[in-house]
Amino acid sequence: MARIFAYVMHRGGVADDSAFELAAAARKIDAAASPTAILTGWGQDLDAACETLGSSYAEIWKIASEALAYPNAELVRKALLKVLPSDSIVLVPHDHFGIDLAPGLSIKMHSAFVSDVLDIAGAEGVDIEVVRQEFGGQVSAHVRCNISTGAVITIRPGEFKAVEIAPGSGLVVDKSREVGSLAAGRRYLETVAAEAGDVDITKYNVLVSIGRGIQEKENVAIAQELADAMGAAVSCSRPVVDAKWMEKSRQVGSSGKTVKPKVYLACGISGAFQHLAGIKGGPFLIAINKNPKAPIFQVADVGIVDDILEFLPEMTNKVRELRSVVAK
């Protein structure tokens, strides 16, 4: 089988967790594989990141260029094309950078492309079979990918369990000189931090989190009343922010906040992985959803198949009742 490369993201001199997950994915594609890490960047941060990979990669290719100090996908693509063998299998994390880089890389390498892969189901001859999710995780699909002219595959973060390959030397190979000067039609200017918002949802033990099931802006008050009664905060999933029913600062997920509450009430939330990625620390997850097949029920601790627009107000009344008894 062709040589497998893993494009490793890094920050502040430390390789991203995805580096070790890509190594695991490579081993699932080919148990005998000795995948090669490939890193782009500049200066001490790049050198330090290369040093952190010895436990998972026997060989680490480094491309140092001042133009690559910030990862611009177009520049990274051009750099990779200079050094990668044409029939390579290239693994990239499926994040905002991978989405920028990988499709165009596959075109320029004339290789197959599969994105957002959760698992490798098998390999046979020139084909590998992978697992993806479609329709917000409601169904999964087996997808066959012909790798005879190479492949670019993006791997969903958090799905492959990091494995330590037999401790290798972690030989760093400097490929910088093969790359030369780089220019792109897109230039990075700055990163603007997310706005703080009125309520810091990361500080609460209980989150009443609402999704598309809240149906309209006026109904957000239903969740707010319950949260107020419980001393909780209201958070939400992406569709609620897209519809402008709540501020972005209330969004839980990979493109929103990461929260670590003790209890997470998922109300009318389907359970897309981007949302679940923002729920950390293993909270007790209670899901209320009209749709008994909603993916959220696969990951929740307790599930209730009900209409949140009726369930939540009754729950609020019950909490208030209990509180008034305690107060007396």
Add this chain to the structure above:
Amino acid sequence: MEILVCVRRVPDTSENEIELNTAGNDIERDELVYSINEADNYAAEEALQIVARVGGNVTVATVGGEDDEEVLRREMAMGAHHGVLISDEAFSGSDGRGIATILKAFVDKGHYDLILTGVQAEDGGAQVGGMLAALLDYPFASLVNSIEVLDGKKLKISREIEGGNKEINEIDLPCVLSIQTGINEPRYVGMRGIRQVASVPIPTFGISNLGIESSAVGDAAAKVKRVDYFIPSLGKGAEILHGSREENIDKVLELVAAKGGLK
């Protein structure tokens, strides 16, 4: 500015529960409600807002069949100036690269300053925009959540990155951008609006109009193929409470208190 928006008609997951068919190899497609892919609708709205500011025309195009005309008409009712159906038997079974190859041939027939796609389709791989840009040798940016036209030659754009942060870039025209949901508030389209564009002709382009080699597209060219759909068994799943609503509420409050959530 001449803007092309590539759209798709997909099963609407807010209207449907997606289930497996009885054979277990595909989703149940009978009685599915289809609509425009959500992110593509945001892309079309963004194109309309840009031409409202700086002038120009918006063309919406889709690769598909006759049934897909309805999403073109929907976007034309929103204000898109032209709709184009790119359709040919030879295109069926195309993978992402095949679709990008078809769109590239269509783009080569016209003059577009800016090409927009939705960031991802419900059943897609967030791939066609980036592939199309690479085929055209245009700059590309994904997950775009704001666009400012700087002059006739470049845009200032923001990308949605982790944690709700924004990555600001300058990008040269012509370019391809994949648009993230939430970038704007797509205008409402009523039945009346759709009726008004019902008789506007929608030109169709096929493989011979576009000068595409049949070996480059369709099932035979596809390196990536879906084998089947399945429902994974994901461990135990939730314990479903089957009590009355009142009983369920009591149980939930008990659990919340037990887990340290209620003081």
